[in-house]
Amino acid sequence: MKKRVFSGIKPTGDVHIGRYLGAIRHWVSMQDDYDNIFCIVDMHAITVPQDPRVLNAKIREFAGLLLAAGIDPERSIVFMQSHVSAHAELAWILNCFIPMGWMYRMTQFKEKAEKEKEQVSVGLFDYPSLMAADILLYKTDAVPVGEDQKQHVELARDAAQRFNNIYGETFVLPEPLIPDVGARIMGLDDPTKKMSGSEMGAGHSINLLDSPDMIRSKIMKATTDSRRDILFDESRPGIFNLLTIYETITGEERKDIEAKFEGKGYSDFKEALAETVTECLRPLQERYRELTAEPGRIDSILKEGAAKARPIAEKMLAEVKKKVGLG
C-alpha cells in the first residue's frame, strides 16, 4: 500500500513560481511514489472577498496549470474542495475540538488580520480548521507544502491527536513535507517578503503563464544590491533569492553555480536565469494551451476527481460523526 499525499492550492492571484517550485513541482515528481490527492481549495479562497466571476475562472485556470505542470488525473485525484461537502462538515466538527488559543497562534492569520483589523472574516480565522479537515478526511500521511504552510499542517496534526485521544484511533497523523531548497521563494521586487499571490506589484512574481519578455523584464528589474560577485550569501537576500530559483530549477550544486558565474556580473546572471525560467515554463505553457483548447476538458477532470474523492471523504466523516455521537 502506498502512502497517501494530500495537498491544496488556493485559487487566488496567480500561480507564481514560488507556488510552483515550493509545491507543485514536487507533487508532480512524487506521483509514482504515493497515492495522491490534490485539491483546488475554493472555499479557502472566499475567506477574503472575491469577485465571483474571477474566482470561477481562477479555479479552472489553477486546475489547468496543475495538469499542464504534469499532474496526471490517471495517477492522482484532482478536484475542487466545494464539490465535496464533507470538507465543510468536518471543519465544523473540528472547530468544536480546536482550542481558540491554537488558532490565535497562527502567524498567517496574525499577518492578514493586522492589515484588515475588524473587517477580517470569521472564515479567515477558521482557515486552519478547514485545512485540517482537508488533510484529515483522506487519512493523509504526508502533506507536501512550502515553508509558509508548515504551521497549518502541524495544527492539523495536533487536532488529529487531540481527537484520537478523546475518541480512540480515528485520524492518521499527517507530516508536512517541506523541500530542502525552494520552500520559501521571495518576491523579486522585495526579497525580504515571501513571493505571494495576493495583490502585489507587477514586478513581484513570475507567473506560470508569463511570456518570455515578461519573465526577462521582471528578472532584469529584480532588486539586488550594489555588489558584483555571485555567491549564495544569505545576508544579500536579492541575489540569494535569484540564485535559489536557479538552483531549484537546474538542480545544480551551489559551488558549481558559483563557479559558472565567477567573474561575471549580475546582469549576465540575470540573463541566464531568465533563459532558465523561460525554458522551464515553455513546455508547461504549451500543454496549458492544448488543454484549454478543448472545451469542457478541465471541468470533466474536476468532476471525475470529485467523484473519486467523495466516497473516501464521506467514509471518514461517517466514522467521525458516529464517534462523536451525531446522527
Ligand code: TYM
Ligand atoms: P497556497 O495556494 O498559498 O500555495 C500553494 C502551495 O505553494 C506553496 N508556496 C510557496 N512555496 C515556496 N515559496 C513561496 N513563495 C510560496 N508561496 C506558496 C505553499 O506553501 C503551498 O504549499 N493554505 C494553502 C492551501 C491549502 C492546503 C490544504 C495545503 C488548503 N488546504 C491542505 C495543503 C493541505 C495555501 O493557501 O496554499
